[in-house]
Amino acid sequence: MTELTAEQICEMSMHLMADSVHEIWATWMGSVLGRSPKNKDGTFTIPKELASKWEMQMGTEYADLPEEEQGKDIEVVKIILERQEGIAHLVSTKTMEAESLKVEEE
Numbered sequence: 001m002t003e004l005t006a007e008q009i010c011e012m013s014m015h016l017m018a019d020s021v022h023e024i025w026a027t028w029m030g031s032v033l034g035r036s037p038k039n040k041d042g043t044f045t046i047p048k049e050l051a052s053k054w055e056m057q058m059g060t061e062y063a064d065l066p067e068e069e070q071g072k073d074i075e076v077v078k079i080i081l082e083r084q085e086g087i088a089h090l091v092s093t094k095t096m097e098a099e100s101l102k103v104e105e106e
Helices: 008-036 047-058 068-106
Strands: none
Touching: 008 068
16 A cells, blocks of 8 residues: 555545534534425425524624524534544545555565
C-alpha cells in the first residue's frame, strides 16, 4: 500500500464532509416537508407558525438562541466531527501501513 498524498486526503475529506452536509440537509428537508401539508399541485405549504419561528432563528446569532436550539446545532456538529474522526483514523492507519512497508523494505 502506498502513503496517501495530501491531495488525496483533502479529496477524501471533502467527499466525506459533503456526505455529512447532504445527510444533514436531507434530514432537515424531511422534517420541513413532514410538517408541511402537500398541495394538490405537488408543492408544500410551510405552516405560518413554523415559517415565523425559522425566520426568527435565521436572524438570531447562535449565542442568542435558546439552549434547546443550541443543542440541536451541537447535534449537527457531532455528525460532522464523527466524520472528521473517521478521516483522521483512516489517514493514521494508511500512514502506519506505509511506514510499516518502509521498515520491511530496509
